[in-house]
Amino acid sequence: MDSETAIQLLEAQRQVWDHSFAYIKTMAVQSAMELDIPRVVQNHGKPITVGELGSALKIARARAPFLARLMRMLAHMGYFVVENLKDGDDETAASYSATLMCGFLVKDKPFNAATWFVLANDPILVDPWRSFGAWIRQPPAGAAGAEDLPFAMAHNGKKLYEVCRDVPRMGKMMSEGTESDSWMFSKALLAKCGSHFQGLKSIVDVGGNTGTISKAIAEAFPGIHCTVCDLAQVVSGLESTQPNLNYVVEDMFQKIPPVDAVFLKWVLCDWGDESCVKILKQAKEAVTSSKGGGKVMRQPFRVEEKRA
Numbered sequence: 093m094d095s096e097t098a099i100q101l102l103e104a105q106r107q108v109w110d111h112s113f114a115y116i117k118t119m120a121v122q123s124a125m126e127l128d129i130p131r132v133v134q135n136h137g138k139p140i141t142v143g144e145l146g147s148a149l150k151i152a153r154a155r156a157p158f159l160a161r162l163m164r165m166l167a168h169m170g171y172f173v174v175e176n177l178k179d180g181d182d183e184t185a186a187s188y189s190a191t192l193m194c195g196f197l198v199k200d201k202p203f204n205a206a207t208w209f210v211l212a213n214d215p216i217l218v219d220p221w222r223s224f225g226a227w228i229r230q231p232p233a234g235a236a237g238a239e240d241l242p243f244a245m246a247h248n249g250k251k252l253y254e255v256c257r258d259v260p261r262m263g264k265m266m267s268e269g270t271e272s273d274s275w276m277f278s279k280a281l282l283a284k285c286g287s288h289f290q291g292l293k294s295i296v297d298v299g300g301n302t303g304t305i306s307k308a309i310a311e312a313f314p315g316i317h318c319t320v321c322d323l324a325q326v327v328s329g330l331e332s333t334q335p336n337l338n339y340v341v342e343d344m345f346q347k348i349p350p351v352d353a354v355f356l357k358w359v360l361c362d363w364g365d366e367s368c369v370k371i372l373k374q375a376k377e378a379v380t381s382s383k384g385g386g387k388v389m390r391q392p393f394r395v396e397e398k399r400a
């Protein structure tokens with residue numbers, strides 16, 4: 093084997109090993125959140141040493157080298173900036189400050205990814221990946237569609253939102269996790285696309301969760317009546333504090349209330365083509381019966397393809 097091939101093979105192996113241990117990065121972030129590291133570092137006000145961090149977290153001194161290792165890894169991943177650490181220094185002497193990414197792991201802000209992170213790594217979402225190979229080998233019993241997915245195979249035939257209904261921790265995390273994204277999204281939506289709401293009298297936020305985006309639209313446009321439509325497990329019992337906002341329990345596959353505009357954010361991407369067509373047909377029906385002209389607004393998801 094020539095030296096060039098050997099180097100290429102070593103690099104390819106490095107990448108494969110990277111993938112085999114990819115979960116360590118996820119687990120490092122999850123451990124940091126469990127230990128409350130992001131909040132403590134962020135609130136410290138100045139760079140915090142590993143010793144100070146260990147005392148704040150009430151971690152035994154004997155564990156300091158492991159805490160230091162975890163912090164270096166998280167710094168490498170971009171969550172912290174490491175200061176005053178030179179080659180050969182004792183790792184426990186380093187101090188750390190928080191980056192913007194770290195802020196997303198602190199739960200006490202309206203926008204954060206803390207709940208989302210835990211949700212994404214819950215066995216309920218991870219387990220279906222373990223049966224992906226078995227699922228793909230298995231010929232579909234009926235027509236392939238939203239019911240026929242590895243998720244359903246791992247969960248006794250249930251779909252994601254049926255599991256959210258039946259497993260309270262999952263439903264709670266799904267609502268909280270999407271609320272946070274929607275809070276940030278609503279700022280960008282109103283700043284960049286506010287003109288699309290001008291002139292509307294009514295809008296229905298289909299699959300609108302607890303109404304984070306609708307609340308922002310209702311506040312920015314008091315002349316628009318916003319209806320948040322979602323499943324019973326999400327909106328039943330929710331009361332609006334805004335006069336131009338209400339909640340309705342509705343299955344979007346069955347009916348969408350008549351309005352000037354239907355708003356779909358992060359909804360179509362959850363479903364297969366056939367289901368999306370059903371939702372869009374209901375949306376069309378809802379807006380064509382309105383006098384406001386009618387429009388369907390959706391937040392698209394674009395997958396950028398890497399081309400060689």
Ligand SMILES: C[S@@+](CC[C@H](N)C(=O)[O-])C[C@H]1O[C@@H](n2cnc3c(N)ncnc32)[C@H](O)[C@@H]1O
Nearest residue numbers: 253270274299300301322323342343344357358
């Ligand atoms: C990924 S979340 C998006 C929530 C919200 N639009 C956002 O962007 O934050 C999808 C939402 O669709 C709702 N949903 C799922 N099936 C539904 C159905 N059949 N009818 C109405 N809403 C549904 C879920 O309960 C969930 O709140």
